[in-house]
Amino acid sequence: xxxxxxxxxxxxxxxxxxxxxxMIHNFDVCEAEHGGDALEVLKAEKPDVLVTDLRMRTPTExxxxxxxxxxxxxxxxxxxxSAVGTFEEGAIATKLGASDVxxxxxxEERLQRLYESIEQASGEYxxxxxxxxxxxxxxxxxxxxxxxxAIAKLEEILTRKNLHPYIQSEAYDSLxxxxxxxIRQDTEADATRLLSQPGxxxxxxxxxxxxxxxxxxxENFHPDSRDSxxxxxxxxxxxxxxxxxxxxxxxxxxxxxxxxxxAVENEAKYRLKKKLARFLTSPQTYDLIxxxxxxxxxxxxxxxxxxxxxLQTSIGKDYDFTIDNVKQTFQRILEHEIRYKPxxxxxxxxxxICFGRSYSYKKMNQPIEVNNPLGMKGVESDIEVMKFADHLxxxxxxxxxxxxxxxxxxxxxxNLRETAFNCLRFICRLV
Numbered sequence: 001x002x003x004x005x006x007x008x009x010x011x012x013x014x015x016x017x018x019x020x021x022x023m024i025h026n027f028d029v030c031e032a033e034h035g036g037d038a039l040e041v042l043k044a045e046k047p048d049v050l051v052t053d054l055r056m057r058t059p060t061e062x063x064x065x066x067x068x069x070x071x072x073x074x075x076x077x078x079x080x081x082s083a084v085g086t087f088e089e090g091a092i093a094t095k096l097g098a099s100d101v102x103x104x105x106x107x108e109e110r111l112q113r114l115y116e117s118i119e120q121a122s123g124e125y126x127x128x129x130x131x132x133x134x135x136x137x138x139x140x141x142x143x144x145x146x147x148x149x150a151i152a153k154l155e156e157i158l159t160r161k162n163l164h165p166y167i168q169s170e171a172y173d174s175l176x177x178x179x180x181x182x183i184r185q186d187t188e189a190d191a192t193r194l195l196s197q198p199g200x201x202x203x204x205x206x207x208x209x210x211x212x213x214x215x216x217x218x219e220n221f222h223p224d225s226r227d228s229x230x231x232x233x234x235x236x237x238x239x240x241x242x243x244x245x246x247x248x249x250x251x252x253x254x255x256x257x258x259x260x261x262x263a264v265e266n267e268a269k270y271r272l273k274k275k276l277a278r279f280l281t282s283p284q285t286y287d288l289i290x291x292x293x294x295x296x297x298x299x300x301x302x303x304x305x306x307x308x309x310x311l312q313t314s315i316g317k318d319y320d321f322t323i324d325n326v327k328q329t330f331q332r333i334l335e336h337e338i339r340y341k342p343x344x345x346x347x348x349x350x351x352x353i354c355f356g357r358s359y360s361y362k363k364m365n366q367p368i369e370v371n372n373p374l375g376m377k378g379v380e381s382d383i384e385v386m387k388f389a390d391h392l393x394x395x396x397x398x399x400x401x402x403x404x405x406x407x408x409x410x411x412x413x414x415n416l417r418e419t420a421f422n423c424l425r426f427i428c429r430l431v
Contacts, residue, residue, distance in 0.1 A: 003122040004028040004306045006047035008038040008065060009081075010056040014104070018051070025115055030407055035065035039309070042069060043302055046077075048122045051114075053104075054082035056090060061139045063089065066096045068309060072323045074166035075128045076120030079114065099124075115220035128164050131157065135167060137330075139174045139343065151178050168402035176258065176399075177343055184228070184262060187255045191231045194238065199309060214421065217428040229424075232259030236417055253409050257399035260420035265345050265426070271430045275375045278353065280338045285373055289330050291363070292354075300327050304369075307361035311386075319353075319390060320397045349393035352376065357385040378429040388426040 009015040012033075019029045029308070030045045032038035034056045041351050050069055054062035066078050077099045081229035082089070093101050100117040102110055135157065154175040158168065176183065195204060207230055214217045218226065232255075239252040269276075279285055292304040300308075300323055308326065313321055329350045333340045342348040356376040360367045379388050397403045398416035 001079070001414045002026050002028045002047065003049060004030065005118060006038065006041055006045065006050045006074075007031045008033075008035065008050065008052040008056075008062075010034055010053065014053070021111060022115075027115075027118070030428065035061045035068065038065055039068060039306075040302060042072060042076075043297075043299060043305065047306055048125055050076060050078045051118070051119045052078065054080055056269075060089070063092055063096060066093060066098055070322075072305075074322055074324070075125060075132060075164060077118075077125050079117055079121065080238055115213055116196045128167060131164075132167055132170065135171050135174055138171075139177070141178065147178055147253075151175065154178070159278060165402060169397075169400050172400050172402055173344055173346070173396065180262070183258050187231060187235075187259055188227075190251070190255060192235055195234070199415070201215055203237070204234060205363060207237070215239045215428055221267055222270040225263045225270065228263035228266065232256050232263060232417075232420070235259065236413065241415070248280065253413050256413055260416055261345060261395055261399045264392070264420050264423045267424065267427050268345075268348060268392065269342070272374075276342075276351075277338070279374050280340055282373065285355075286334060286337070288355075288370065289334060290366060293327070293330055298327070298331065299323075300330075301363065303363040304361060320393045320403075321346055321350060326354070328355075345392045345396035349389040349396075352389040352392070353386060356389070357382050376430075378431040379426050384426075388423070391419050391423045391426065395423055 005022055006064060007015055007018050007029060008031070009018070009100065010033055015033075020301060022029050030041055030047060032041045035052075038050070038052070041047075050065075052062045052065050054060070056062065058064070062080055062082065066080065069076055069078060074097070078093075078097060079100045079102060080093045080098045081102050081104055081430075096383065099121045102114055102117070106149055135154065138154050141147045141150035154171050157163070157171045159177070163171075191348065194200065211226075211229060211233065215221075221229070235252050235256045292301055293299070294301045299305075305323060308323065325346060329342075329347050332343070332347075342351055351374065355370070356372060356374040357380075358372045360368065360369045362368070376385060379385055398412055404412070
């Protein structure tokens, strides 16, 4: 089966030349003139590799396309080709996820390298897609024996060398989700052991008083949320003190990340439980989701997909989720219906962004109205709902050691704590 390559270049002469050469070498070729067209072709044609120019309608359109394409399919191999790109732009392309960066200068001499790069990237893509599908099967494990096998498989996957960062992060999040009870018990045991040491008897009471000042509704938190928040804050203060050593830092950071995240996720689900139940028992919910999906492919409908891309542009930042994450969330709602439970902060944030506010988007020039089907109250303005969801999703990312590994542990934990507190402030406003 031939490798399908999407060529994106605003110069028709270059595009035609690439297409002819690639077809001679038995590649299946589709093309687009610029980034906007490329996103539509990407969804329709499902290429194995994307080859894009850097400068098209804007000087950095190729970089923007890499970012957007990775948001659709994080595993998609991308090769950037440019006649004018600088070393810095090449480095940015690589950081955004480009598999290779090749100069257009004397491209005829570099075609063999391009073909080899495409072949290699295509092989890796197939391997990674199969591995991600395996992670997905592990995520859906429900029976105890299936969960045990899934945990063992995810742990084995995480030990593999040169694992794609997206697969690492998805595997880690899945593993934490499956091991929640065990991790929580271990964390509480560690906290109990440390609190039993001399001179620490009053520390938990002091933290409880501080949390009462920090969150006006603290006394009404679910007991499990309250306990996890106190545990997280204890570990955070202990690690920040002179008593924490390098040996304890890694273990404490895991305890801190898990406990803050559990406190937020548990409390958010506790406060939204009735709203989620009403949302999932409404037939209109499933009609709306089916409108947002393409019935032929199961992927996001192109119009809703474009709406989400415009939404990120309008707020001036990229959300820490992919279009594939949205698709998976929608498909799981359709699969489980009233039994659906958001499997993590990311899924919860996606549900809130898509269904916790009122907005409209156009499909075939017809407006589709989304009128806060989740029934969110207390956090009601569009901007605030999106901020709340963004904090939830960011918190899951800060907990994951495979995301932003360039940030040191202490800085990451500080950001995680601040994000958790922001989440809880929003949650306290929910009615």
